[in-house]
Amino acid sequence: MEEIQARQAEFEEVLGFKSPEDIKDFRIEVEKIGDLIVSEERLEEILEPRYTMKEKVLRAEQIK
Numbered sequence: 606m607e608e609i610q611a612r613q614a615e616f617e618e619v620l621g622f623k624s625p626e627d628i629k630d631f632r633i634e635v636e637k638i639g640d641l642i643v644s645e646e647r648l649e650e651i652l653e654p655r656y657t658m659k660e661k662v663l664r665a666e667q668i669k
Contacts, residue, residue, distance in 0.1 A: 622628050 617628060620631065622631065
């Protein structure tokens with residue numbers, strides 16, 4: 606447990622955290638980034654079938 610706390614303190618020092626508020630702000634930003642990544646992956650899941658269908662329609666039009 607002490608090793609984990611020591612590593613965390615070292616990490617916080619390297620990042621230049623001066624107060625617990627800095628750490629809290631950093632964690633909030635990391636969560637936001639994580640949410641954006643998840644949102645982007647979800648958006649790709651939603652849009653992929655639409656692009657696939659559009660490609661099929663375009664190919665069908667070219668064949669005509």
